[in-house]
Amino acid sequence: MTAAPEPEIAGELAEALRTARRVVVLTGAGASAESGIPTFRDALTGLWERYDPAQLATPEAFAADPDLVWGWYVWRRSLVARCRPNPGHGAIARLQREVGERGGGAMVVTQNVDDLHERAGAQDVIHLHGAIAQSRCADCGEKVREDGAEPAGGDGHAERAQGGGAAQGGGAPRDGGAEGRRIPPPRCAGCGGPVRPAIVWFGEALPQVAWRRAEEGAANADVLLSVGTSSTVYPAAELPHIARRAGARVVQVNPSSTGLEPAVHDDLRGPAGTVLPALVAAAFGP
Numbered sequence: 001m002t003a004a005p006e007p008e009i010a011g012e013l014a015e016a017l018r019t020a021r022r023v024v025v026l027t028g029a030g031a032s033a034e035s036g037i038p039t040f041r042d043a044l045t046g047l048w049e050r051y052d053p054a055q056l057a058t059p060e061a062f063a064a065d066p067d068l069v070w071g072w073y074v075w076r077r078s079l080v081a082r083c084r085p086n087p088g089h090g091a092i093a094r095l096q097r098e099v100g101e102r103g104g105g106a107m108v109v110t111q112n113v114d115d116l117h118e119r120a121g122a123q124d125v126i127h128l129h130g131a132i133a134q135s136r137c138a139d140c141g142e143k144v145r146e147d148g149a150e151p152a153g154g155d156g157h158a159e160r161a162q163g164g165g166a167a168q169g170g171g172a173p174r175d176g177g178a179e180g181r182r183i184p185p186p187r188c189a190g191c192g193g194p195v196r197p198a199i200v201w202f203g204e205a206l207p208q209v210a211w212r213r214a215e216e217g218a219a220n221a222d223v224l225l226s227v228g229t230s231s232t233v234y235p236a237a238e239l240p241h242i243a244r245r246a247g248a249r250v251v252q253v254n255p256s257s258t259g260l261e262p263a264v265h266d267d268l269r270g271p272a273g274t275v276l277p278a279l280v281a282a283a284f285g286p
């Protein structure tokens with residue numbers, strides 16, 4: 001795949017980013033696209049090709065067909081583990097360091113459930129929709145350590161591990177569920193309830209602290225970058241508007257238009273893996 005051409009970064013934008021004291025970087029699925037993680041807009045493949053992700057990522061889907069939904073997450077979890085951060089994640093982590101070294105703060109707020117920001121070195125990443133690596137009991141809410149071991153003695157109940165129950169069974173198959181399989185979710189060692197991903201499904205409330213920190217960050221930002229998001233999922237899609245109303249400079253990084261344009265000062269058309277390194281280099285040097 002030929003690299004996208006380097007975008008022209010206006011001197012005024014570079015200056016605004018270099019002098020900004022409070023920066024918010026909001027990322028969506030597009031930020032991980034060049035790492036090989038399909039976005040929600042991309043059609044699903046294999047077992048799930050006939051489903052719309054927004055239908056699968058719901059408590060109703062999990063209640064109706066837990067094996068299908070848990071199998072999807074086991075496959076996605078193994079996909080994330082096989083992927084690596086792309087230069088866009090690296091540029092965001094550098095931006096956070098550069099702003100910090102100048103006495104300011106750059107907050108990374110992501111809608112994504114992968115850990116690529118953390119693996120690229122970003123600090124204190126705010127996950128508005130949770131993290132795919134974490135699981136919890138759908139009934140009692142207990143955080144569950146995914147050890148993926150086969151059920152002890154076949155009864156599906158493991159001895160209680162220190163600090164949170166150990167889930168049994170339902171772990172990632174060796175091939176990570178290649179093109180995807182139905183996998184019965186493990187059972188909670190505490191109450192026997194089904195284990196689910198500890199992420200926010202459609203129709204579920206966002207973690208309060210995460211949302212409040214993101215909202216406050218946007219309301220106090222000098223610059224907000226909206227990277228790789230279709231700006232269609234609320235309340236996350238509200239953040240650039242909150243920043244704009246509070247007087248921040250709003251920058252969009254996306255190869256396509258998203259409908260956020262009326263609130264955007266700088267619309268940088270292109271892939272995050274090319275645009276972000278160019279933007280950060282223009283502001284802070286190569």
Ligand code: BV8
Binds near residue numbers: 205229254270
């Ligand atoms: C809630 C975890 C209420 C699961 C996800 C108004 C107000 C409040 C709620 C609503 C509202 N209107 C509607 C709602 C309901 C709903 C909603 O927003 N629906 C939408 C579809 C209309 N919102 C909710 O349900 C939220 N909860 O509001 O609860 C409540 C309150 C109290 C008590 C109870 C309930 C919860 C939403 C969270 C859902 N969970 N993820 C999982 O991952 O499996 S959302 C999921 O979809 C992702 O996390 C992501 O956030 C979203 C997809 O959006 P994007 O990240 O933008 O990705 P997308 O594929 O859409 O776009 C990719 C973009 O990247 C594109 O623009 C593309 O051009 C670009 N791109 C591609 N390649 C690149 C690139 N960009 C840069 N570089 C590239 N290389």
Ligand code: ZN
Binds near residue numbers: 142188191192193
């Ligand atoms: Zn439980």
